[in-house]
Amino acid sequence: MNGRATAPAAGTVLNALATGVGSAFAIDAYTTAEVSLDDSEVIRGEIATAPDADTRLIERCVELVLESADGDPSVIEGSSFDDHSSLGATVRTESEVPMASGLKSSSAAANATVMATLAALDVEVGREDAIMNREDACRLGVRAARDVGVTATGAFDDASASMLGGITVTDNERDELLARDEISWDVLVFTPPERAFSADADVSRCRRIAPLAELVADLALDGDYGRAMTVNGFAFCGALGFSTDPLVSALPDVDGVSLSGTGPSFVAVGGREVLEGVQERWESLEGTTWLTTTQTDGTRTI
Ligand SMILES: Nc1ncnc2c1ncn2[C@@H]1O[C@H](COP(=O)(O)OP(=O)(O)OP(=O)(O)O)[C@@H](O)[C@H]1O
Numbered sequence: 001m002n003g004r005a006t007a008p009a010a011g012t013v014l015n016a017l018a019t020g021v022g023s024a025f026a027i028d029a030y031t032t033a034e035v036s037l038d039d040s041e042v043i044r045g046e047i048a049t050a051p052d053a054d055t056r057l058i059e060r061c062v063e064l065v066l067e068s069a070d071g072d073p074s075v076i077e078g079s080s081f082d083d084h085s086s087l088g089a090t091v092r093t094e095s096e097v098p099m100a101s102g103l104k105s106s107s108a109a110a111n112a113t114v115m116a117t118l119a120a121l122d123v124e125v126g127r128e129d130a131i132m133n134r135e136d137a138c139r140l141g142v143r144a145a146r147d148v149g150v151t152a153t154g155a156f157d158d159a160s161a162s163m164l165g166g167i168t169v170t171d172n173e174r175d176e177l178l179a180r181d182e183i184s185w186d187v188l189v190f191t192p193p194e195r196a197f198s199a200d201a202d203v204s205r206c207r208r209i210a211p212l213a214e215l216v217a218d219l220a221l222d223g224d225y226g227r228a229m230t231v232n233g234f235a236f237c238g239a240l241g242f243s244t245d246p247l248v249s250a251l252p253d254v255d256g257v258s259l260s261g262t263g264p265s266f267v268a269v270g271g272r273e274v275l276e277g278v279q280e281r282w283e284s285l286e287g288t289t290w291l292t293t294t295q296t297d298g299t300r301t302i
């Protein structure tokens with residue numbers, strides 16, 4: 001009656017707050033969720049690195065999985081439980097990335113929790129003949145994020161990158177996957193000490209830059225991800241009021257550089273040596289700078 005899963009964080013190519021179309025790529029940094037089912041009828045969440053943080057997202061993820069297991073006979077048939085109505089659970093996450101920093105910790109926490117709950121129910125996900133595929137499991141987490149109000153658009157872009165790995169382009173109004181690609185990049189991440197919750201972002205200012213977001217979407221759908229990121233970075237730093245200094249100091253050497261999510265983190269991609277040079281420059285800014293890579297496996301049970 002226990003399940004564990006681990007989901008990667010992600011960086012941004014296109015922020016979806018302008019048009020509803022977004023794009024993100026999974027990175028090699030993880031949030032892990034552990035779910036223990038019991039018969040208490042109560043769902044209790046705990047965030048290891050932040051005991052006072054809001055646990056409603058992960059609790060709602062467990063609740064939605066249990067509800068869908070209860071209401072869907074095919075899920076019940078595929079699981080080791082006949083009746084889910086009296087189930088309760090404890091869910092605990094542990095994360096390598098800080099929350100509300102632009103690195104999609106909420107999407108990673110939701111995906112890891114959904115997959116850990118399904119694993120605790122013995123429900124198979126991902127195989128060709130499985131009763132639920134990974135995209136649908138991801139949509140449950142997106143629904144939970146909307147229900148508890150931690151997202152502006154639902155963030156299916158971030159959630160799909162974290163669930164499927166690689167880079168995805170999505171329509172967040174329809175929760176539709178427009179494209180997915182497997183890339184292999186070195187990635188430099190800079191996270192300033194402040195936090196920026198996506199739910200607090202100024203969506204009306206982001207909508208004003210829709211023509212630029214449309215250009216970024218075209219570049220991303222053409223596979224020109226680096227240039228897409230850089231245009232996104234300047235556009236959303238302007239709309240959300242972040243300094244463009246980290247972008248300018250990374251250019252022209254990197255392949256792409258952007259504000260990630262609704263900030264405050266920045267991500268750059270390019271050759272390892274180039275990124276090491278940028279890292280030295282970014283280290284003069286207040287915050288944490290680290291090198292990582294893209295990730296293509298997505299969320300996994302462990
Ligand atoms: N590790 C975690 N465990 C449980 N819940 C989390 C975790 N990380 C984030 N959350 C939930 O998500 C909320 C923060 O969401 P938000 O979207 O602002 O952060 P983010 O995903 O890190 O940022 P961004 O969407 O800009 O990348 C938190 O208040 C919390 O409810």
Ligand SMILES: O=C(O)C1=C[C@@H](O)[C@@H](O)[C@H](O)C1
Nearest residue numbers: 016022151152153155198261
């Ligand atoms: O909350 C949201 O809807 C989003 C938050 C950011 O991560 C964005 O990058 C993403 O495109 C959408």
